[in-house]
Amino acid sequence: VAGNRVDGGQTIVADPGRAVGALARMAEIVGPAHAIADSDRQLPYLRELRGLYAGSAALVLRPGSTREVAQILAVAHEAGIGIVPQGGNTGLVGGQTPSPDGRQVVLSLSRLNSVREVDAAGETMIVEAGVTLAAAQAAAERAERLFPLSLPSEGSCQIGGVLATNAGGVGVLAYGNARALTLGLEVVTADGQVWDGLRTLKKDNTGYDLRDLFVGSEGTLGIITAAALKLFPRPAEKVVALAALPDIASVAALFRLAEARGHAGLTAFEFMSRFTLDLVSKHIPNTRLPLREPAPWYVLIELSSAEPGGLAEATMQRLLTEAADNGIVSDAVIAASLAQSQALWRLRETASEAQRPEGGSVKHDVSVPVARIPDFLAAASKAVDAACPGARPVVFGHFGDGNVHYNVTQPVGMDKAAYLALWGPMSEAVHDVVASLGGSISAEHGIGQMKRGELLRFKSPLEIALMRKIKAALDPKGILNPGKVL
Amino acid sequence: VAGNRVDGGQTIVADPGRAVGALARMAEIVGPAHAIADSDRQLPYLRELRGLYAGSAALVLRPGSTREVAQILAVAHEAGIGIVPQGGNTGLVGGQTPSPDGRQVVLSLSRLNSVREVDAAGETMIVEAGVTLAAAQAAAERAERLFPLSLPSEGSCQIGGVLATNAGGVGVLAYGNARALTLGLEVVTADGQVWDGLRTLKKDNTGYDLRDLFVGSEGTLGIITAAALKLFPRPAEKVVALAALPDIASVAALFRLAEARGHAGLTAFEFMSRFTLDLVSKHIPNTRLPLREPAPWYVLIELSSAEPGGLAEATMQRLLTEAADNGIVSDAVIAASLAQSQALWRLRETASEAQRPEGGSVKHDVSVPVARIPDFLAAASKAVDAACPGARPVVFGHFGDGNVHYNVTQPVGMDKAAYLALWGPMSEAVHDVVASLGGSISAEHGIGQMKRGELLRFKSPLEIALMRKIKAALDPKGILNPGKVL
Numbered sequence: 001v002a003g004n005r006v007d008g009g010q011t012i013v014a015d016p017g018r019a020v021g022a023l024a025r026m027a028e029i030v031g032p033a034h035a036i037a038d039s040d041r042q043l044p045y046l047r048e049l050r051g052l053y054a055g056s057a058a059l060v061l062r063p064g065s066t067r068e069v070a071q072i073l074a075v076a077h078e079a080g081i082g083i084v085p086q087g088g089n090t091g092l093v094g095g096q097t098p099s100p101d102g103r104q105v106v107l108s109l110s111r112l113n114s115v116r117e118v119d120a121a122g123e124t125m126i127v128e129a130g131v132t133l134a135a136a137q138a139a140a141e142r143a144e145r146l147f148p149l150s151l152p153s154e155g156s157c158q159i160g161g162v163l164a165t166n167a168g169g170v171g172v173l174a175y176g177n178a179r180a181l182t183l184g185l186e187v188v189t190a191d192g193q194v195w196d197g198l199r200t201l202k203k204d205n206t207g208y209d210l211r212d213l214f215v216g217s218e219g220t221l222g223i224i225t226a227a228a229l230k231l232f233p234r235p236a237e238k239v240v241a242l243a244a245l246p247d248i249a250s251v252a253a254l255f256r257l258a259e260a261r262g263h264a265g266l267t268a269f270e271f272m273s274r275f276t277l278d279l280v281s282k283h284i285p286n287t288r289l290p291l292r293e294p295a296p297w298y299v300l301i302e303l304s305s306a307e308p309g310g311l312a313e314a315t316m317q318r319l320l321t322e323a324a325d326n327g328i329v330s331d332a333v334i335a336a337s338l339a340q341s342q343a344l345w346r347l348r349e350t351a352s353e354a355q356r357p358e359g360g361s362v363k364h365d366v367s368v369p370v371a372r373i374p375d376f377l378a379a380a381s382k383a384v385d386a387a388c389p390g391a392r393p394v395v396f397g398h399f400g401d402g403n404v405h406y407n408v409t410q411p412v413g414m415d416k417a418a419y420l421a422l423w424g425p426m427s428e429a430v431h432d433v434v435a436s437l438g439g440s441i442s443a444e445h446g447i448g449q450m451k452r453g454e455l456l457r458f459k460s461p462l463e464i465a466l467m468r469k470i471k472a473a474l475d476p477k478g479i480l481n482p483g484k485v486l
Numbered sequence: 487v488a489g490n491r492v493d494g495g496q497t498i499v500a501d502p503g504r505a506v507g508a509l510a511r512m513a514e515i516v517g518p519a520h521a522i523a524d525s526d527r528q529l530p531y532l533r534e535l536r537g538l539y540a541g542s543a544a545l546v547l548r549p550g551s552t553r554e555v556a557q558i559l560a561v562a563h564e565a566g567i568g569i570v571p572q573g574g575n576t577g578l579v580g581g582q583t584p585s586p587d588g589r590q591v592v593l594s595l596s597r598l599n600s601v602r603e604v605d606a607a608g609e610t611m612i613v614e615a616g617v618t619l620a621a622a623q624a625a626a627e628r629a630e631r632l633f634p635l636s637l638p639s640e641g642s643c644q645i646g647g648v649l650a651t652n653a654g655g656v657g658v659l660a661y662g663n664a665r666a667l668t669l670g671l672e673v674v675t676a677d678g679q680v681w682d683g684l685r686t687l688k689k690d691n692t693g694y695d696l697r698d699l700f701v702g703s704e705g706t707l708g709i710i711t712a713a714a715l716k717l718f719p720r721p722a723e724k725v726v727a728l729a730a731l732p733d734i735a736s737v738a739a740l741f742r743l744a745e746a747r748g749h750a751g752l753t754a755f756e757f758m759s760r761f762t763l764d765l766v767s768k769h770i771p772n773t774r775l776p777l778r779e780p781a782p783w784y785v786l787i788e789l790s791s792a793e794p795g796g797l798a799e800a801t802m803q804r805l806l807t808e809a810a811d812n813g814i815v816s817d818a819v820i821a822a823s824l825a826q827s828q829a830l831w832r833l834r835e836t837a838s839e840a841q842r843p844e845g846g847s848v849k850h851d852v853s854v855p856v857a858r859i860p861d862f863l864a865a866a867s868k869a870v871d872a873a874c875p876g877a878r879p880v881v882f883g884h885f886g887d888g889n890v891h892y893n894v895t896q897p898v899g900m901d902k903a904a905y906l907a908l909w910g911p912m913s914e915a916v917h918d919v920v921a922s923l924g925g926s927i928s929a930e931h932g933i934g935q936m937k938r939g940e941l942l943r944f945k946s947p948l949e950i951a952l953m954r955k956i957k958a959a960l961d962p963k964g965i966l967n968p969g970k971v972l
Contacts, residue, residue, distance in 0.1 A: 121742075122855050166691050177689065180666070193948050202887045203663065203853045204926035205652050205702055206933060206941060207971060208953045212698035216691055233749075256607075263719075263792040264750035306749040367689045369608050401688045440690035447692060455692060462679050466960065467694045473959035474952065485693060 019103070022079035023059050026105065029071045034062040034111070045106045048089055048097055053449060055098035057084070060106040066128075066186060066194055066225040072107065073223065073479075074192030082482040083107050085219040087161030088132060090153040092365070093448025095165065095218045095484050104482065109160045112225055115139040123231040124183060124200040129160025129224050136229070145231040148175035148267075152349045160224045166216035168444030170348075173400040174267040174304075175232065177444070179215045184228035187214050190221075190475040200228045213470070218446050219481040221474045235304035238267070239312045240341040241320060243332040244295030248374045250328035251297050255370070255399055257328070258301055261319045265312060266400070268302035270348050273395040279354040279409075280347055287347055290340075291331045299399070300348050351396045355409050360419040361394070362426050364406040366434045367443035373404060376437055383429035384408050388422050403443040406430060431458065447485045455485070505589070508565035509545050512591065515557045520548040520597070531592045534575060534583055539935060541584035543570070546592040552614075552672060552680055552711040558593065559709065559965075560678030568968040569593050571705040573647030574618060576639040578851070579934030581651065581704045581970050590968065595646045598711055601625040609717040610669060610686040615646025615710050622715070631717040634661035634753075638835045646710045652702035654930030656834075659886040660753040660790075661718065663930070665701045670714035673700050676707075676961040686714045699956070704932050705967040707960045721790035724753070725798045726827040727806060729818040730781030734860045736814035737783050741856070741885055743814070744787055747805045751798060752886070754788035756834050759881040765840040765895075766833055773833060776826075777817045785885070786834050837882045841895050846905040847880070848912045850892040852920045853929035859890060862923055869915035870894050874908050889929040892916060917944065933971045941971070 027035035036042050037059055047054040058081070063069045076083050082104040086096045098104040112128040115135070119125065120143040127136050133154040140147035151157060151169040161167075163185070168177045175181065184199035187210075197211055214222050245251050251271050258266050274296050280287050301319075305312040316334055323329035335341040355361045368376045377395060384391050390411030397405040408426060410419035431441045431454055441454050456464065464486070471478075471486055513521035522528050523545055533540040544567070549555045562569050568590040572582045584590040598614040601621070605611065606629040613622050619640035626633035637643060637655040647653075649671070654663045661667065670685035673696075683697055700708050731737050737757050744752050760782050766773050787805075791798040802820055809815035821827040841847045854862045863881060870877050876897030883891040894912060896905035917927045917940055927940050942950065950972070957964075957972055 119855075122857055124855075168689055168691075172689065179695070189948070189952070195948050195952065196946065197949070199926070200855055200924070201853050201926050201929075202856070203654055203658065203884075203889050203929040205654075205928045205930055206926055206937075207945065207949070208707070208956055209665070209695075209698045209702055210949065210952055212695045213956075216693075216695055221694070233745075259719075367687050369605075369610075369686055370688070371607055398689075403689050438686070440685070440687050440692055442691045443687075443689040444691055451692075459693065460682065462675070462681050463683070463693070463696065466675070466681065466696055469959040470694055470699075470956060473955040 018079055019081055022075050022081055023105070025075050026059060026061055026072050029068050029075070030061050030063050034064065036060040036062070045086060045089065045108060046098065048091065048094065053094035053097040055100050055104070056102035057098045057106045058103055060108060062108045062111050064111045066112065066188065069107070069188045069223060069225055070192045070194050073188050073190065076105065076479050077191045077477060080477055080479060081105055082479050084481055085109060085160070085164070085223045087129065087158030088153065088156040090157040091161060091165060091448060092363070092445045093450040095446055095448030095481070096161065097449070099483055107223065109158060109225070116226065118143045119200070120145055122200060124228055125231055126198055126226060126228045127159050128226045129158060131159050133157050133159065133162055140231050144234060146234045147229060147231055149178060149181055152352065159227055163215050163224050163227055164217065164219050165446040168398065168401065168403065170268050170270060170398065172398060173269060174264065179212060181230045182211060182215055182227055183230055185211050185214055185224055186226035187222040187224055190477065190480050195222070198226060198228045216446070218448060218485050220471060220485050221480065223480070233306060235267070236306060236308040237310070237312045238302060238304045238341070239316045239334060240344050241301050241316050241332055241334040242290065242344050242347070243299045243301065243320060243323065243329045244291050244293070245297040245299060245328060246330055247296060248377060251299055251399060252371070252374060253326070253328045254299055254323055257323055258319060261315060261322070262303050265303050265305055265315065267304040268300065269400040270300040271396060271399040272298045272348060272351060273393070274298070275392060276351050276394050276396045277347060279358060279394065280350050283354045283357045284350045287350065290333045293331065295330055300344055348396070351394070352407070355394050355407060359410040359414070360416040361410070362408045362420070362423050364427065364430050365443050365445040366404055366406060366430070366439055366441060367402045368434060368437045368439035370400065370402040372437045372439070373399065373402065376404065376433060376439070379433040380406055380430050383433055384426060387426045387429050388419070390414070391426070401443070427454070449484060452485065504565055505544070505567055508561050508567055509591070511561050512545060512547055512558050515554050516547050516549050520550065522546040522548070531572060531575065531594060532584065534577065534580065539580035539583040541586050542588035543584045543592045544589055546594060548594045548597050550597045552598065552674065555593070555674045555709060555711055556678045556680050559674050559676065562591065562965050563677045563963060566963055566965060567591055568965050570967055571595060571646070571650070571709045573615065573644030574639065574642040576643040577647060577651060577934060578849070578931045579936035581932055581934030581967070582647065583935070585969055593709070595644060595711070602712065604629045605686070606631055608686060610714055611717055612684055612712060612714045613645050614712045615644060617645050619643050619645065619648055626717050630720060632720045633715060633717055635664060635667055638838065645713055649701050649710050649713055650703065650705050651932040654884065654887065654889065656754050656756060656884065658884060659755060660750065665698060667716045668697060668701055668713055669716055671697050671700055671710055672712040673708040673710055676963065676966050681708070684712060684714045702932070704934060704971050706957060706971050707966060709966070719792060721753070722792060722794040723796070723798045724788060724790045724827070725802045725820060726830050727787045727802055727818055727820045728776065728830050728833070729785045729787065729806060729809070729815045730777050730779070731783040731785060731814060732816055733782060734863060737785055737885060738857070738860060739812070739814045740785055740809050743809055744805060747801060747808070748789050751789050751791055751801065753790045754786065755886040756786040757882060757885040758784045758834060758837060759879070760784070761878060762837050762880050762882045763833060765844060765880065766836050769840045769843045770836045773836065776819045779817065781816055786830055834882070837880070838893070841880050841893060844895045845900070846896040846902040848894045848906070848909050850913065850916050851929050851931040852892060852916070852925055852927060853887065853889045854920060854923045854925035856886065856888040858923045858925070859885065859888060862890065862919060862925070865919040866892055866916050869919055870912060873912045873915050874905070876900070877912070887929070913940070935970060938971065
């Protein structure tokens with residue numbers, strides 16, 4: 001029997017001969033076209049976009065059905081082979097990347113890409129794990145409904161990964177994160193059984209909440225193969241504006257005002273520092289700031305209205321006028337066309353990409369109570385400057401969720417590798433600030449490989465122990481995404 | 487060592503002498519004033535309101551702090567004594583009632599009744615388990631905020647029980663159930679440790695979702711001692727109407743229309759059959775139907791608006807006029823004062839109480855997809871009539887949640903005990919209809935003792951096995967609310 005550990009170590013296969021037989025059986029399950037052993041063909045599954053994480057795999061499998069996933073897991077469980085589930089390979093914390101030892105098997109869910117059912121009247125849909133977020137949005141759209149989850153990577157990221165990481169994005173403020181949008185799941189367990197929890201009910205109090213346990217567990221407790229998701233009425237009108245603000249206190253004031261005037265119609269409130277938009281203007285083709293003067297802070301506001309008649313636009317006009325009268329907004333522009341709306345959104349959505357040409361970036365995805373964001377920024381800036389003088393914070397994020405993407409770009413002219421070597425101490429310093437404000441070291445990206453150590457530093461030993469008990473109960477051999485989260 | 491089972495059996499104490507010593511230590515922890523051994527004084531904790539469940543207890547403990555709860559659990563864990571947590575003792579499935587063998591200890595959380603913190607700006611509050619729902623609502627109100635959970639028993643039921651059962655009520659349509667309103671928890675584990683999960687963050691993706699595992703677990707995985715809850719802006723205006731409808735298809739049509747016209751402002755949509763309101767008028771003092779003619783169905787609609795100016799009332803007028811024009815509403819009245827609003831709500835809130843004078847009632851708390859409610863009612867009526875000719879369904883509930891309280895009152899003149907003896911077969915027949923429509927046998931009341939058998943009938947063996955693994959992982963000695971849920 002394989003000697004796997006569930007305490008956070010790698011999967012260890014005690015009997016290599018047995019593993020080879022198991023790999024052959026797994027390849028048979030999916031058929032030769034979908035079992036990738038060739039290292040060149042494996043490459044897209046072994047590295048993530050930024051090159052921060054890379055691994056090796058005994059095999060990359062592309063099953064075509066839930067049944068095949070279950071059969072693969074049954075073999076893996078018996079042989080004690082670590083399985084790394086993977087969706088669109090867009091995760092930012094290394095959760096989808098296999099270990100470097102070449103013993104793990106990558107299980108790509110991409111071929112499970114059916115939209116099984118869209119119930120427009122009931123406002124639910126059932127989609128498979130490999131459906132991209134954009135395809136899920138489009139399926140809802142075809143039924144004249146809205147699936148409101150939205151991320152920069154929506155063209156590539158897949159529903160299975162979106163739910164496994166409890167993804168957030170720009171629609172959380174009004175509609176909630178992936179967890180809030182999930183009604184039911186289909187999950188393959190560690191030993192290859194299929195749990196049919198694809199319920200579409202609004203209320204169901206029959207036993208423990210397995211659904212929310214699997215959501216956000218990053219593939220370490222079970223493999224999500226399909227999900228029942230909530231749909232919403234499509235807003236009849238949407239209006240987008242970009243405002244310039246003199247200081248961070250004004251951003252907080254504008255958020256309170258936007259909530260008070262926009263109510264449920266406030267569907268986005270994203271903030272960006274001047275340096276963030278400077279990088280976007282500099283490095284992203286066809287972007288320009290549509291305001292007269294540069295300002296310390298910018299906010300992208302989206303208001304939606306359920307009925308036509310210009311309510312959203314009228315509310316936006318009033319809101320920005322009131323904010324200008326109060327001195328919290330120095331300039332603003334309201335998009336007058338769909339093209340202008342998309343151009344404003346593009347400023348926000350390319351904020352990550354715009355950092356790359358500047359060299360190394362130490363990234364943080366943190367949250368604090370909304371009212372503490374100004375305190376966080378002040379303290380984090382000091383901490384970062386102490387750890388690396390000249391490092392340049394690129395600040396943007398989902399202000400209304402208390403979620404800051406605090407990405408620190410290297411000092412001009414510094415060696416990239418030397419800068420990235422400071423990731424540990426810089427990140428620890430920023431996380432210490434977060435913890436002192438009652439915040440979270442991972443607001444929406446998850447733990448993966450990146451934050452395992454930090455998780456141990458900030459969670460109580462009791463909470464870690466409770467998580468390990470659950471892991472051991474549902475995956476006693478530790479074959480599900482070994483070395484991730486715990 | 488005590489020989490407890492976690493497979494659904496009672497806690498068995500192998501060594502009575504050891505148990506006696508443990509009970510004495512538990513009594514010491516809370517002090518003599520709060521350790522109730524006298525059977526008369528224990529009585530309020532041993533029986534529930536309707537007399538459906540009664541038990542016996544070795545001791546009733548009323549700890550005054552989380553620390554005392556933890557100390558009690560440490561002793562209980564060591565000695566293997568079953569602990570039955572209890573809030574306001576208003577549960578409807580026997581989850582709060584000890585077993586009849588007199589070996590279990592009832593742990594009343596009533597004295598943990600502090601509102602620890604209300605953050606009006608951040609729209610969160612932290613309350614202890616023993617705070618009644620009404621007191622929690624009042625604390626929010628004092629800070630000019632809304633805590634939207636609302637149940638007929640809100641004057642007695644307590645936050646700990648509300649969360650342990652994931653309670654629903656009349657506000658779920660717009661604001662969600664107890665789970666959706668919970669940001670964080672403080673929980674005492676089976677072995678007497680305190681998990682501080684009192685987070686007030688909107689986003690936190692750091693590990694497994696322990697919060698949602700404890701919410702709805704009915705005290706079988708841990709004991710909730712405090713909770714961080716979400717608050718909302720108070721609506722500036724609310725308007726309530728009662729409409730009469732010719733058939734159940736019209737109820738469904740009115741719900742779709744109310745959603746389309748009311749949007750996020752539709753804060754309640756409750757339906758009642760004619761027989762339900764007949765019983766209310768007959769048995770509840772000072773109630774009368776404020777409509778000209780009786781009708782087969784009635785709907786109570788509440789619309790809220792965030793800003794003053796009469797929007798909610800204007801929308802209600804338009805909605806009801808349009809519905810009358812379409813022939814789906816035959817008559818309607820809009821409350822013109824707070825007193826009239828309360829009188830309309832009273833018709834709905836006393837629907838359960840009004841059944842008591844009619845004799846025995848076999849109660850079901852079920853949900854189906856909203857569009858299937860008419861199918862459910864037709865099939866359930868046939869099933870009930872086959873099981874007990876002349877039995878009278880009292881139909882009411884949260885239409886917009888797909889949640890029907892399908893309570894079947896005994897035939898006129900039948901012996902009550904003889905009727906209640908039919909509970910099993912009648913309930914099974916109704917639940918079979920629910921299952922055939924993809925519904926839930928417990929929409930909001932939970933499983934407790936009442937539905938343990940039915941749970942096994944409808945859940946897959948895999949889902950039961952997953953729940954048992956989690957139970958065994960978090961409560962290996964089976965001391966937490968033994969004999970409930972699983």
